Amino acid sequence: MSLHCWRVANGAPSVVLFLLLSCLLITIFNGFCSADPLLFYCPNSANFASNSTAASNLNLLLSSLSSQTSLKGGFCNISVGIDTSPVYGLALCRSDVNSTVCGNCVETASRDILSFCPNKEDATIWYEHCQLRYSYTRFFSLMVYAGKYPPWNDKQPNVANPDEFSQILDGLLNQLITQIGSNSSDSMSAIRDASVPGTGTVQGMAQCTRDISIGDCENCLRDAAGDLEGCCSTRQGGMLLDTSCDLTFEVSTVKGRGKSLIIIITSISVTVLVLFAGSCVYYLCKRKGRQGDEEKSQNALLTSMKEMTSKHVSDQDKNPSELPLIDFDTIKIATNNFSDTNKLGRGGFGTVYQGTLPDGKEMAVKRLSRRSWQGVEEFKNEVLLIAKLQHRNLVKLLGCSVEGEEKLLIYEFMHNISLDVFIFDPIRRLQLDCRTRLNIIDGIARGLLYLHEDSRLKIIHRDLKPSNVLLDKEMTAKISDFGMARIFCEDQNTANTRRVVGTYGYMSPEYAMEGIFSVKSDVFSFGVILLEIVSGKKNNSYLKEHGQILLAYIWRLWDEGEPLDFVDPSMISSCLRTEEILRCIHIGLLCVQREAADRPTMSNVIVMLETDSRDLPQPKEPAFALGRVVVQNDQSSTVICSVNAVTISNLTAR
Structure with missing residues (x-):
């Protein structure tokens, strides 16, 4: 067994290079990195029925080990079905393999173990790069040594100088065990080599599963070292496999297989150098071009900014202003x-x-x-x-x-930071009495009205949410963050984009699913924020409490005639007339209706805020009332969104 089949260099400058090398290496080394197990162990334990809960739990466990081990640093131990037919599993990858090799090995092991040990309630399988074990009896943190010799040992030739080699091997194995005992890392593994005069270099590797203690690890390895020296101290390779530890050594020579490897590696090296040189040239050219583009963009931006400091933004503006460029x-x-x-x-x-x-x-x-x-x-x-x-x-x-x-x-500077800091905090929320909340709602509405209708430009914000509503000393609401805003022509009503930006939960359905946005997209976002201000809770918090999103929950209460159950108690207690709260809920539901055409404009909203709720039209079922959000984007689209305050980017190839 080769202790170092191949390592892909980190930081290769080209993805193309990595893919080409991967394909080349997989093809050439297929015979040396065999997918066959080194050993499997199925003790004489009871069997489970194929269609039982135990079988289902095992399948789920193996699937979880396959997907999680490489993500958790090469070691994972989990259990499934604690209440019914519990099964416990563990997977360990060799510390010198990368996450891709680890993931492939565990995936193979999780599939093959069912074939080599069908319906067994306890099984372990070892491969060159990983091992996997499951049992219906809890075995975590328990070390019971039962070392096993794989058939690989029998294929190793004898060394030419057995006495000298045995002494060197003994020292190497002790050094490996000592290194693990004194190692402060979590890998519980060690790799060392020693020179053997006239023979070459002997490489050794020791590793333990990370659920056992360092003391148990040392004990397991010392037992393994004793057995390994007893069987293989005069051979050019030896391996001892246990459920809690593994110990291996192998001599590197220039004969036989080693000579073939040198020829292969030499051929690969030439190929690598050619590919590497070509990819470096490509990378440097691209980088130089990209840096040139970035420099041009930066210079253009700086020039634009400087121009803005020396003249008015627009001669057509009634209130011209200058924007300082601050050092x-x-x-x-x-x-x-x-x-x-x-x-x-x-x-x-x-x-x-x-x-x-x-x-x-x-x-x-x-x-x-x-x-x-x-x-x-x-x-x-x-x-x-x-x-x-x-x-x-x-x-x-x-x-x-x-x-x-x-x-x-x-x-x-906004002394009270942003709306989300207050409205979603159970303590600070108490500072927002009924009148303050109504004033904040009115302020957001008037800010949007200005953007949509009263400014010289028609502007769609596209990312309106509580964290983008700032509050000054007097708790006056001020809309901020216009990085994603879009300017509309005077006679333009809608636009379409394949670059969807915004925050799920606040995005209108036509925008989230089709990329269509308009002033009604901002109206939808306003409606969600209004309902959050009234309830004092985030729109996604209702999933945990009621199994529905905010819009589905308030619609059910509205339909049942109990909308006040939705309202923050501190708002009700500080309100002189509950009619004002009911009017807000009514307006909020009108703003989040599924069809954009059914939603009011912001000028309508301003009027509604001062109108008797009995004169308002009845709302139709809101978007996402079933509590399910579906976002579709084709392969050429880009979806950039955030969930509450956390931004998530899902980028697909153009």
Whole structure:
């Protein structure tokens, strides 16, 4: 057995190179990395019925081991069916193989063990790169040594100098055991080699399952070393397999198989060098081109920003404004070098810090993440948009900063941070009485109305959610984060995109599933936020409590005539008239109706907020009322979304 069949180099500059090498190596080394097991062990235990619960639990366990072992660092022990026919399983990969080899080996073992030990209640199987065991009796953390010799030992030739070799082998095995006993890592494995005069190098490997203690590991390996020296101390290779530990050694020579390997490896090396050189040239050219494009984009952005400091944003604006380009070092000092103590929060595109300018003015700095997919265009989009927008219920952009890869947006500082910080916190939520909540709802509505109808541009926000609604000292709501906003022409009503951006739970169904967005998409998001403000809970929290999402739950209560059961008790206790709350729920349901055409405009919403609820139209069933969200995207689409405050990107190839 070869202790090092092959290792794929980490950090190869080209995916193409990796795939080509993988295919080449798998083909050439197929004979040396056999898929046949080294040994399997099926003690004389009872059998289980093929169609029983025990069989179902075992299949589930083997599937879990197959999928999880490589993800958990090469070791996994789990149990399935604790209440009915429990089965316990363990898989261990050799510490010197990568996750791909580990995953393939455990997958093979989980499949083959059922063939080699059919319907057995206890079984273990060993391969060159992994071992797997299951039992209907709990065996975790128990070390009962029962070392076994695989047939591989019988194929090893004798060494030419047995006495000298035996002494060197004894020292090597002791060093392996000592190394594991003193090793502070969690791998519980060791690999060493020793020189054998006139023979070559003997390589040794020791490893234990990680459920047992270090002491039990050492005891298991010492028992294995005694048995291994008894059987194979004069051979060029030996292997001792146990359910808790494995011990192996092998001599590397230049004869026979080793000579064949050298020829093969030499051929591969030439191929690797050619592929590597070609891929390096390709990679460097691409990188140079990409860096050139990035540099051009950065320069263009910087030029645009500087132009904005020297002239008005638009000659057509009634209230022209200038956007300062603030020095990066100034921002760095103002935020205490972007220290954690100044951190206000983190969003999908970067981290927000509190800062104080030399004149004492407080600010909030959004430092766009270098890994964020919001690049130059999105950054420029947000800057240009906010610079043109002036409204009491929109956050004010004070300036921006660009230096190298750093892109910063500087906003007015909001002392009460954002709506989600209050509304979803059981303690802070108590500070939001009925009147404050109604004012916040009205402020969000008026901010959206300005974006949709009152500003010179018709703007769709596309990512409206509580974390993007900021609150000032007086708890006035201000809409923020316009990186994903889109400008519509005056006579344009809808648009379609294959790049869906936003937050599931707040995205309208036509946008999430078809990429169609309009002002009614923002109306839907507003409706969800309104209902969250009234209930004081996140839209996904109802899944745990009631098995339904927010919209399905409130629709059921509305249909049953019990909508007040949905309302946060602290809001009810501080409200003089429950009619105001019922009107809000009614408006919220109108905003989240399945069909965009049925939803009101924001100008309608403003009127409704001041109208007797008896004059409002009856809402139709909202989108996702069955509590099931389906998002479809074809192979050429890009879905970028966030669940509450956590951004998730699911990128598919173009």
